Amino acid sequence: MNPLADRRALLAAPLLGLLGGGLLWLAGREAGPAFAMGALPVLAVLLAEMARSLRGGEFGLDLIAALAMGFGLVMGESLAANVVALMYAGGQFLDDHARRRASAEMTALLARQPRSALREGPAGWEETPITALRPGDRLLIPKGGVLPVDGVLESEIALLDTAALTGEPLPLRAERGQALLSGMGNAGEAFVLAASTDAEASTYAGILRLVRAAQESRAPMARLADRWSLAFLALTLVLAGGAWAASGEATRALAVLVVATPCPLILAVPVALMAGLSRAAALGMLVKSAAALEAMARVRAVVLDKTGTLTRGQAELVGVAGDARALRDAAALDQASAHPIARALVAAARARGLSLPMPEAVRETPGEGLEGMVEGRRVVVGGPRFVLARAEGPVPEADLHADLRSLVAVEGRIVAALLFADPLRAEAPGLVARLRAAGVGRVVLASGDGAAATARVAAEVGADAQHARLDPAGKVAVVAAERAHGPVMMLGDGLNDAPALAAADVGVAVGARGAAAAEAADAVLLGEGIGRLAPVLAAARRARAIAVQSVAAGIGLSTLGMIAAALGHLTPVQGALLQEAIDVAVILNALRALKS
Structure with a gap:
């Protein structure tokens, strides 16, 4: 069965117990057995989970809930036990729902791989x-x-x-x-x-293994609730044991345990983080789990891929050096080619409103260039080596940066140079400043491209450092090195980024264009709007801050309630109702994370 469905079934038991017990009470009959039947399944599941946790070396707040339910049932306080069971099962359902949110949206790893x-x-x-x-x-x-x-x-x-x-x-x-x-x-x-x-x-399979190794080697993140649990557990046991020893009344100890049932921890954290997940989704990022959102709130360093992440990932015409009329001739000839540069040139010419005649007698040397007739004139367009072997004249110079230059010759004379580059996304120049405003202290560019192009983009966006000509293992090494500055987020879009996305404390895939990147990442930035990264980081920090606030307030109120119970001012049922009121308060506060 689906684990989430198991949690629904578990939550149904105390709900049905309360409903059945309430109906019996209204009918004037004994309601205790119905309340007990609602609590028993939750207690049985809790004890089994505690046993598994102990075998794994984990120990935490579940003990308080188990003691409260167990003592309540033994002492005949079945209503209090049922209320504790309801709040525990509800918290477990919310926590599972938060961790499993959006995982069904992810496709199988490397759907692109040929079979x-x-x-x-x-x-x-x-x-x-x-x-x-x-x-x-x-x-x-x-x-x-x-x-393959x-x-x-x-x-x-x-x-x-x-x-x-x-x-x-x-x-x-x-x-x-x-x-x-x-x-x-x-x-x-x-x-x-x-x-x-x-x-x-093969190299492809090696990258897959690198992704798996990075995922397995990444240290598990401690949940926020886990870091509060031991101190609260110790305080609870001391108060409960002290109340029993001092008064000789076991019901005081039970009342302390019921009030202490850690629902602010069990509920407030997943509710606040689920609200943060919803806020992130509204901003355009699909975060796979509450743990990932919590980790995102602690990010201090960001590693950015260049091509396809900060840039558009497609070459575009950025200028013409020499005779501007050559653009029309070159684009007319390039209509006969399916090369990406040819398509970019034709698109640029049409965007400028140029009417392109159909070429004739076209001959293409794949990967090099084309030659043919345009309106009765012999035109050659392509890489410098290709054109210089077929035409004469000086090569026009230009101050514009270009990742690639194509030359154009007409009737045997070089007349122009076409300049192509992979331009930055519109949001890229201000991205680093917005990340710093969101609490990130260091931003690094990691690219598989050449040093010159990488350095240019790093300067344009204001990155603190840049690394060029990196293979997938090199990007993983950059992520590992940046951990010296704090938890690391990696932003990338392709298969070559997948191992680094898996190795980072938080991996974010841009646009989900590749199954490998989306599967390895902890979150997917839907669409192409990288400018939404900073608002999502801010939303994650706010959600975590609200979770901490809710937990602190809830535990503070619970501690006051435990003291009152230890002094005999609260019965177990009164303690359960007080705990319910505290739960409602912390949940309402946690839901504030839904707002910007």
Whole structure:
């Protein structure tokens, strides 16, 4: 059965006990057995859970609830026992609901990973499970396919999408004999790959193992309630034992235990954190558990991925150096190409209102460039090496930063340079300042891109430090190093970020574009609005502060009630009703976390 359904069934027992006992009391009959029947299932489950906890070396406040229910039943105070059972079962239901919130929204890890491949066999290319692939197998990687294993390129050239592994938004051109990694995507025409590993030994599988290792090695976070439990437990037992010893009345000890039943701890913390989860969802972040939200409230350092996180992850035309009219000629020719840069150029030209004629006699060298006729003139567009081999003239210079330059030649003369970059998201420049205002002391940029591009973005956003050319293990190392400054949050969007997301105290996936990132992370920032990160952090801090406030107030009032019970001013049933009133007060206070 679903664990949450188990908690619902457990909560139903004391509710039915109260209902049945109330009806019996109204009918003038003995209500005690009904109240007892409502408390017994909760006590049995609680004792079983305590036994499991003790075997695991854990010990906490559940003992008070067990003693209150057990003594209440033994001493004939079954109504008090039922009330304690109701509040305990309710708290457990709320806590489970908070921890399981949104986990059903997460997909299986690495849905992107291929399950089969086209392997060369006696009858041609045969569909084969990737578990059956062996080194030396010849594989056909179709257009849009993902490399299932590491291998060596046997075709002349291949155009590869490496964003999932490195975060780099621009395609990689590979040539015959070049080693390729599993997880890369085929952004060009189909090609032949000679496998050099099996699936288990591939780079892609290695990243998966790194994710699992990071998740297993991350230290468990102590819950807020756990840090209050032992001191309150000791105080309760001292007061209960002292009241019994001093008065000789066991009912005083029971009254103390009933008042002390730690419902402010059991209820206030999950209610405040659940309210915080709802507030985070309203702000656009899906947080997987109350524990993750509590950890988020303590974050002091943030590690940011660059490509696809701070930037848009797509190349855009940022300028034209030289003859501006060359943009129309180049875009007209690029209509014949499916290359991402060609698509970006065509989109930029159309956004400027340019009318693009259809090219003729187009020849494309994949990953290099195109040449053809535009309105009777010979036009060449592509990388510098490609164009310089076919045209003459000086290369136009520009002051604008560019991650990539394409040259344009018309009738054998170089006339312009097209400048492309992966621009920052609109919210990125002010993100670091907003994070600092939300209580973050240090912000670090960690990227798989080159040093120059990483340093430029770090300067633009105001990061405290930057690390470039990082593989997934390198990002994990950065997260580990930043723990010296306090709990660490990692923000990323791709497979290459998944191990670091898992290793961080709080991992946040941007946009949930990749199943690996979403699965490894503790939270998912829905959509692309990274500007919402700071408000969510502020909401997490507020929710935790309200939880602490509610617990402190609840325990303070409970302590006063315990003293009154120890002095004989409260009966067990009166103590249970007082505890109910305290519970309502702390829950109402905890719900303030729903507000901004």
